[in-house]
Amino acid sequence: MSGHEHDDYNFSGVRELPGKLPDGERILWQGAPRWTSLFRRAFHGRSIAVYFALLIASRGIAVIAGGGSTAEALLAMSYLLPLAFAGLGLLALVAWLTARATWYTVTNRRVLMRAGVVLEITFNFPYAVVDSAGLRVHAEGTGDIPLRFSDGSSIAYAHLWPHVRPWHFRQTEPMLRSIDEPGKVAAMLAQAIAQVTGGSALPVGAPVSVRTLPMAGAAAAAAGR
Secondary structure, three states, X not given: OOOOEEOOOOOOOOOOXXXXXXXXXXXXXXXXXXXXXXXXXXOOHHHHHHHHHHHHHHHHHHHHHOOOOHHHHHHHHHOOHHHHHHHHXXXXXXXXXXXXXXXXXXXXXXXXXXXXXXXXXXXXXXXXHEEEEEEEEOOOOOEEEEEXXXXXXXXXXXXXXXXXXXXXXXXXXXXXXXXXXXXXXXXXXXXXXXXXXXXXXXXXXXXXXXXXXXXXXHHHHHHHX
């Protein structure tokens, strides 16, 4: 997607940003995903833990159904425990590394996402091409803020993952994922987008599902360019 992606390793002045910000641009917020929330949702850690639990239980049931004793069933089940712990541990490590390698920045003109465990890259989303933002707050207090482009353009889902709204493959929506204080960040972002596009920022509550916050649409975005 032309104009939305940038890769530069010449850092200076601001944490995790490629170079200094232009005159008149200032940072409003910086943050990163909470790795435990990322593990649970982006990497489906809880679902995989349940899968291993069912697999281990089914092994024990099979032994007992075949005439084995309780001790034999427990022994058979224990053989699968190292596999479960190794799998979940590896997944948790990847989630931790992903969160550690990610840095979100919201300025008064754009959103930047710096990510990549092996190869770092910065995605750059000016407000002039952002039509709307959403908000989803999770039970533990973290939340997600997806961005929708006004020009209908899109970035490959695999390039953005896990910083992308799940299951939106055709028109991907980059997402600030598993961040702390999502309501506060969403309100700040809504105000910043409104100032650039000429729209009006809406108050942000604490929704339990993704809620779209209109930011003036494509016409206003064109006027803000």
